[in-house]
Amino acid sequence: MFSVRARALHAVQRLRAAGPSKGAPAAKKRKGEAQVIPVVAKELREKATLGANILKTGADPPILEDSAYPPWIFNVLDKRPALSELERRDPESLDEKEIMRLLKLDNRRRIKENNAVRSKE
Numbered sequence: 571m572f573s574v575r576a577r578a579l580h581a582v583q584r585l586r587a588a589g590p591s592k593g594a595p596a597a598k599k600r601k602g603e604a605q606v607i608p609v610v611a612k613e614l615r616e617k618a619t620l621g622a623n624i625l626k627t628g629a630d631p632p633i634l635e636d637s638a639y640p641p642w643i644f645n646v647l648d649k650r651p652a653l654s655e656l657e658r659r660d661p662e663s664l665d666e667k668e669i670m671r672l673l674k675l676d677n678r679r680r681i682k683e684n685n686a687v688r689s690k691e
Contacts, residue, residue, distance in 0.1 A: 616633065617632060617633060618630040618631065618632050618633060619631050619632075619633055650671060651668065651671070652675075653672070653675040653676065653679065656668060656671065656672040656675070657672070657676075
């Protein structure tokens with residue numbers, strides 16, 4: 571379980587290290603202050619998951635080879651289809667997980683609509 575968490579945290583760190591997307595607003599600077607960006611050696615980032623240590627005396631967990639992790643871990647961050655996409659597809663072609671997701675998202679949408687109608691009254 572610990573290595574799975576380390577792998578997920580490493581993926582988040584890689585996204586953050588890539589920097590903000592082109593559409594994201596830049597961080598605000600105060601007058602006279604330079605933006606402080608922590609510099610971490612590339613070798614250190616490749617060996618351990620930085621910031622994942624939760625113990626006082628512990629060390630950051632090492633990043634293991636891909637073969638050391640279960641195969642499902644690489645699908646954790648895959649995007650799931652939206653409600654509109656699930657509604658457009660043929661119900662016969664949906665698998666059980668997609669049907670359950672469709673029902674959950676549709677139920678959530680109906681609840682939001684009912685709440686909006688009741689708040690206007």
